Amino acid sequence: MAVLLSRIGAFSHRHRLTVVAVWLILLVGGGVGAATLAGETSSTFSIPGQESTTALERIGEEFGGVGDGATARVVVQAPDGETVTTPENAAALVGLVAELEQLPGVASASNPLDPTAPAVNPELTTAYSTVTYDSAPGEVTPEQQEALLETVEEAGAGDLTVEVSGQATQEAPHVGGASEVIGVVVALVVLAVTYGSLAVAGMNLLTAVVGVGIGVLGVTIATGFIDLSSTTPTLAAMLGLAVGIDYALFIVTRYRQELRSGADVPTAIGTAVGTAGSAVVTAGLTVVIALTGLFVVGIPFLTQMGVAAALTVVIAVLVALTLVPAALSFLGHRALPRKQRAAAKEATAGTAAPAGGRGFLAGWGTTVTHRRVLSLLLTIVALGVISIPFFSMQTTLVQNPPEGSTQARAEQLLAEGFGAGVNGPITVLFEGDGAPAAAAAATGAITGLDDVALVTPPVPNADGSAALLTVIPESGPTDPATEQLVADMRAELADLDGVEASVTGATAVSVDVAQSLEEALPVYLALVVGLALVLLVLVFRSLLVPLVGVLGFLLTIGASLGATVAVFQWGWLAGLVNLDTTGPLISLTPILVIGILFGLAMDYQIFLVSRMHEAHSHGAAPLESIRTGFRQAAPVVVAAALIMFSVFAGFVPAGEATIKSIAFALAAGILFDAFVVRMVLVPAALALLGERAWWLPRWLRWLPTLDVEGAALEKAAPAGSGSREPVGAPRR
Numbered sequence: 001m002a003v004l005l006s007r008i009g010a011f012s013h014r015h016r017l018t019v020v021a022v023w024l025i026l027l028v029g030g031g032v033g034a035a036t037l038a039g040e041t042s043s044t045f046s047i048p049g050q051e052s053t054t055a056l057e058r059i060g061e062e063f064g065g066v067g068d069g070a071t072a073r074v075v076v077q078a079p080d081g082e083t084v085t086t087p088e089n090a091a092a093l094v095g096l097v098a099e100l101e102q103l104p105g106v107a108s109a110s111n112p113l114d115p116t117a118p119a120v121n122p123e124l125t126t127a128y129s130t131v132t133y134d135s136a137p138g139e140v141t142p143e144q145q146e147a148l149l150e151t152v153e154e155a156g157a158g159d160l161t162v163e164v165s166g167q168a169t170q171e172a173p174h175v176g177g178a179s180e181v182i183g184v185v186v187a188l189v190v191l192a193v194t195y196g197s198l199a200v201a202g203m204n205l206l207t208a209v210v211g212v213g214i215g216v217l218g219v220t221i222a223t224g225f226i227d228l229s230s231t232t233p234t235l236a237a238m239l240g241l242a243v244g245i246d247y248a249l250f251i252v253t254r255y256r257q258e259l260r261s262g263a264d265v266p267t268a269i270g271t272a273v274g275t276a277g278s279a280v281v282t283a284g285l286t287v288v289i290a291l292t293g294l295f296v297v298g299i300p301f302l303t304q305m306g307v308a309a310a311l312t313v314v315i316a317v318l319v320a321l322t323l324v325p326a327a328l329s330f331l332g333h334r335a336l337p338r339k340q341r342a343a344a345k346e347a348t349a350g351t352a353a354p355a356g357g358r359g360f361l362a363g364w365g366t367t368v369t370h371r372r373v374l375s376l377l378l379t380i381v382a383l384g385v386i387s388i389p390f391f392s393m394q395t396t397l398v399q400n401p402p403e404g405s406t407q408a409r410a411e412q413l414l415a416e417g418f419g420a421g422v423n424g425p426i427t428v429l430f431e432g433d434g435a436p437a438a439a440a441a442a443t444g445a446i447t448g449l450d451d452v453a454l455v456t457p458p459v460p461n462a463d464g465s466a467a468l469l470t471v472i473p474e475s476g477p478t479d480p481a482t483e484q485l486v487a488d489m490r491a492e493l494a495d496l497d498g499v500e501a502s503v504t505g506a507t508a509v510s511v512d513v514a515q516s517l518e519e520a521l522p523v524y525l526a527l528v529v530g531l532a533l534v535l536l537v538l539v540f541r542s543l544l545v546p547l548v549g550v551l552g553f554l555l556t557i558g559a560s561l562g563a564t565v566a567v568f569q570w571g572w573l574a575g576l577v578n579l580d581t582t583g584p585l586i587s588l589t590p591i592l593v594i595g596i597l598f599g600l601a602m603d604y605q606i607f608l609v610s611r612m613h614e615a616h617s618h619g620a621a622p623l624e625s626i627r628t629g630f631r632q633a634a635p636v637v638v639a640a641a642l643i644m645f646s647v648f649a650g651f652v653p654a655g656e657a658t659i660k661s662i663a664f665a666l667a668a669g670i671l672f673d674a675f676v677v678r679m680v681l682v683p684a685a686l687a688l689l690g691e692r693a694w695w696l697p698r699w700l701r702w703l704p705t706l707d708v709e710g711a712a713l714e715k716a717a718p719a720g721s722g723s724r725e726p727v728g729a730p731r732r
Contacts (some may be wrong), residue, residue: 001281002274009325011275013266016326023323029208030217039224049299050512051490055429055502062431062466064623069107069137070137072166074100074152075410076112077417083124085113086639087583089160093127095682096155096162100131103151105144108132126417133168136299140168152406163410165401165423167506187245187643194249194639195256196337203327204252208244212320215240215312222308229301232308232661234651238666239596240312242647243287243603246640247320250607253636255328256335259344265332269325277321282539283606284317286532287599292608293528294595297520298515302588306595313599361638365630368680369623369687376688379681380555383672389565394584395517398424398477402580415476421453424507426479426486428469432499436460439467442493442501446471449488451481477507478583486511514587523593528595532602538703539606540613542694549605556601557594559676560669564589568661577664578653589661597669600644604678607640608633612686613694616690622690626683634679641674 012019055317076093078084084093090113100109110126112119120127131148133140148164156162184205191201242664254276258268258309291313291666333341368375401407411585414422430439439458446469447455461467471489475481486508493501524654527552536546564585566572571582612629620628650665686693 002278005277005281005321006270006274008268009277009320010270011250012273012322012325013269013329013395016329019326023210023214023319025216027217028451032223034217034220034301038220038222050509050516051502052504052508055427055504056509058152058431058466058502059085059427059429059468059504062429062461063468068131070133070135070140070166070168072131072133072164072168073128073410073414074109074131074154074162074164075126075413075417077126077161077413078124079161084120084127084160085124087361092155092158092160093129095345096151099151099155100129100148103131103144103147105133105140106131107134123388123417126413128414131164131166131168145169149406158386161413162541163406163413165407165410165414169407170399173206173249173382179592181650183646183648184241186646186650190639190646191245191249194635195252197335200252200331200335203331204248204324205245207248207319207323207327208316209239210323211244211316212237212240215308215315218311218315219308221506225352226304228304228308232301232305235305235592235662236312238648238659238663239287239309242644243284243313243600244316244319244539245643245647247280247284247316247494247602248324249640249643250280251324252335259333259336260340261342265329269309269328270329273321273325279606279610280317280320281567282535283485283599283603284313285536286602286606287313287596289535290528290595290599290602293524293531296524296527297591299516299518299520302591305588310595332647337630359635361634362627362631364679365627365634365683368683369626369630372684372687375684379676379684383555383559383676384453386672387555387562389570390558390562392569393561393565393585393590394480394569395514395590396478396483396584397513397587398506399583399586400478400583404580419453419472419474420476420479421473421482423453424473424505426469426471426482426489426503426505426507428489428493429502429504430467430469430496430499431465431502433465435499436464436467438499438501439498442496443469445492449485451475451485451493457489473507477510510587513524516723517587517591521594524591525594528598531557532598535559536602536605537696537700540609541696541701541703543605543687543696543700544693545609545613545686548603548682548689548693549602549609550687552605552681553598553601553673555681556669556673556677557597559672560597560665561590561591563668564593564661564665567664577660579660581716585661589665592662593665593669595672596666600666600670601673601677604637604641604674605682608637608678608682609686616694622693623687626686630683637674637678641670643671726727 034136034368040160074096076084078089084090093113094111097111099107109132110117110130112129119129133144135141135144145168148169152162152164187203190204191204192198195201195204216233216237219228219236221227223233251272255268255272258271259265263271288310291306291310293668295303297303328335333344336344401411411423423528428439428442430436430440430442436458439460443455443458446452451474452471453474456470456472458467458469471480471485473479473485475485486503489503493503525596533546533550536549537543540546565575567577568579568585569582571579574582610629611633612626615628615632616622616625646666648663648667651659652667653660
């Protein structure tokens with residue numbers, strides 16, 4: 001692999017103008033395609049085939065489209081001491097309903113004062129109108145949302161208090177806000193400090209932006225042909241930008257090392273792509289495995305997220321292997337700080353490059369490996385303590401609106417006027433001969449269940465073959481008691497003669513998704529971890545090194561999710577992350593975080609330990625090889641981790657609940673994994689294992705060798721250099 005990648009690097013050097021032109025054409029073409037072919041994204045999360053999802057589809061069929069369109073609730077509260085039924089307030093309310101019915105995209109707006117279907121609380125102080133759109137949930141356009149919000153704001157300017165909530169008002173997550181820009185600026189500063197050159201830092205960032213731009217534009221084009229979740233392009237951008245910057249960083253760093261050690265530009269490019277590029281390919285492959293492995297969960301929107309992010313990572317790898325070396329060939333020796341260029345050119349003429357000195361990280365590595373037992377114990381205890389909140393984690397698909405928003409105020413008004421459960425009604429669909437009678441008979445049994453506040457009279461369809469029953473819980477939609485009520489209702493309605501009863505609604509969908517994720521997580525972990533272990537065994541030809549890496553990851557994920565629960569569920573340091581409201585995590589947070597973090601953690605494992613393995617394979621003693629590899633790779637891993645942290649952290653203050661918790665967990669996971677697990681636990685554990693760390697059973701020695709360190713380049717002439725001189729071991 002090293003020889004092949006070296007040739008790719010040499011090709012990119014020789015044809016640098018063509019390579020740059022091709023990537024720019026792809027970027028411009030992606031922009032044109034996104035502008036002309038993009039469609040709408042969906043902000044709903046459901047699983048085809050689940051009871052709740054199937055019931056929603058059946059309701060649309062049995063009741064002539066009822067339940068298909070997105071809905072919003074416009075809540076009206078009378079002034080203190082008045083009711084909504086006074087002539088003035090009633091006239092204003094009826095006028096508001098008439099305005100709502102005329103809004104773009106609105107199919108109907110109910111009249112709360114209609115005596116056949118009233119929606120007024122017993123005190124007559126609060127009422128609500130249900131606004132139903134032609135569009136499905138998640139497909140209401142921003143223009144339609146804006147028209148609704150403007151109408152509500154104008155109506156609330158009078159004596160009545162008017163607010164609005166519901167799925168039709170939820171905004172899709174965006175890409176490219178101010179906080180994300182800050183994250184990119186921080187990444188640029190880290191690169192500039194690492195390289196000592198703003199030009200090289202800008203080149204690194206620019207190539208990564210090209211890669212992630214093509215990836216996100218490709219996802220945007222895909223929205224015109226398939227139904228994609230609104231979080232898909234955001235996750236692709238977040239992950240693609242982080243790995244794109246890091247993969248370029250590793251290749252540029254190795255290129256600069258080769259220049260300082262005396263190689264000319266073509267040879268340095270070929271060696272850098274053949275060595276660091278091999279690690280980039282292997283690391284990218286682990287990320288792709290972790291992301292595409294999400295298909296085992298069996299949830300389409302999760303599979304889409306994983307595939308889209310994986311394709312963006314593939315593009316980032318291709319950019320690192322082709323566009324980065326092409327850009328480096330334009331820079332030449334200018335990739336080095338000005339003071340180092342003359343020394344590098346003299347080294348090319350035959351003068352040896354100065355040996356690398358010791359620094360803080362080199363001393364850190366020496367201390368960790370010297371006090372290996374203490375370092376190992378402190379790491380395990382510290383991460384174990386941070387992981388404690390993980391065991392009280394709750395998940396849901398029901399999102400809490402931002403505090404202070406009209407959605408939050410509307411839900412508060414509804415809770416005060418009708419009870420907290422009105423914000424999360426549960427619907428029961430009865431189908432079969434005698435469905436209306438069965439629904440009426442089941443009303444008493446459902447009313448007797450815990451946490452039931454109200455059961456509405458059954459509503460039959462036109463031919464009497466189906467009926468709907470609405471159950472209002474006592475507790476709110478994210479309360480565990482409401483989730484338990486869903487399970488109790490399903491148990492109660494499981495054995496009806498001749499009639500099939502299905503429980504649905506937002507809470508029921510949330511319960512079904514959470515259950516599916518819990519069942520799929522062990523299978524997912526077994527598949528991803530198993531494949532990654534095989535890959536790492538091939539890379540390091542060792543069993544214990546991959547095991548140390550994977551066990552360290554378990555501590556990382558526990559601490560990452562534990563910290564996320566402490567902040568987002570318990571409210572600790574909520575102001576630090578601009579958190580509007582606390583509550584359960586979004587259901588897809590744990591599995592997405594596990595998948596993404598596993599790939600990134602194995603990136604660090606590969607980049608750090610491959611340099612240790614390289615030193616050991618060239619004859620260094622076990623302890624010395626750990627310290628040598630750590631000294632060479634740790635500065636780059638630190639810079640890479642800081643960049644990834646800044647990119648992920650840039651998505652935290654954005655305000656979208658779905659992205660916020662995922663981005664926070666990823667940012668925290670990067671800190672724990674890079675600076676605690678990889679910089680302390682791994683070198684301490686390998687030092688404790690000694691020579692046994694590189695042990696491979698005799699019965700596994702037939703496995704092929706993945707030449708990540710570029711040993712094959714020592715036996716071949718530098719690709720594209722025109723010289724027959726063999727490439728020696730990497731010189732530092």
